[in-house]
Amino acid sequence: MKLFEDKISSAASRVRIALALKGLDVERETIGILGADAINRKPEYLQVNPQGLVPALLTDEGALLTQSLAIIEYLDERYPDPPLLPEKREDRAFARAVALAIAADIHPLLPPRVTTQLGAMGVGPEEVADWSRHWIRVGLTAVEELLVRRQAGRYSVGDTPTVADICLFPQAINAERNSFSLGQWPRVAAIVARLREIPAFADNGPVPRR
Known part of the structure; x- marks a missing residue:
């Protein structure tokens, strides 16, 4: 591949x-x-x-x-081992929902092609930065509430990392690089701290923009 x-x-x-x-x-x-x-x-x-x-x-x-x-x-x-989706149907749906809340709701508003177009439309650098911070804040606040309502396990869905964590981790790293403290989202912060201990996550996060 x-x-x-x-x-x-x-x-x-x-x-x-x-x-x-x-x-x-x-x-x-x-x-x-x-x-x-x-x-x-x-x-x-x-x-x-x-x-x-x-x-x-x-x-x-x-x-x-x-x-x-x-x-x-x-x-x-x-390659089904280890599985990236939970066994229970409701848990699988929740894992996908968290993943999509990040991949479909937060991320599409932030990539370079969006911020470049904002700049081309005359939006200044500080306003572009404010745009990004706004959507990160709104998005992660909603994800935090979703996770708090579950209150189950070490990770987003249970005690094993799933697709929800695979999406959450890079977004959390990018939030920190946009001057956010994850402490304002305690459940997110706790999950990300545990994910940092797993080499597959720690070694494969997004690198800073050049």
Whole structure:
């Protein structure tokens, strides 16, 4: 398999964490998504992924998979040990809900293509930063409330990391880099502290933007 990624991408971080939890080693190609290094919008990569986004995963069978959550579920179905979704139906639904609250509700408002477009529309750097902080605050506050209502286990859903934690960890790292203290979200902070002790998470978080 081959993973197309950029180390700064929290979406790519999710897939790296999933691969590490599964003990899978894949070929990797960096697809820059920022500034002079950005090649994700160039024709050669658009031939790979028409969306021009990372991550993308080329399977051993030659299928090109896009969207981090779709890739993670593919990996979980093909390599079921350890499972990334809980056993109980309600728990699986909750794990997916937390993952989507981050991947579908917070993340789409924050990536470089959004902030670049805001700048192109005349929005100043401080206003762009305020935009990002606003949606991180709103999003993680909602996730915190969802997690508090469950009050079960060491991680987001029980005592084993799931897809919910795979999405939560990179978003929490990015929140810290946007000058947030995770302490304002105690349940999130406690879960992330435990995830930092797991090499698959600690070694595969998003790197700072250059």
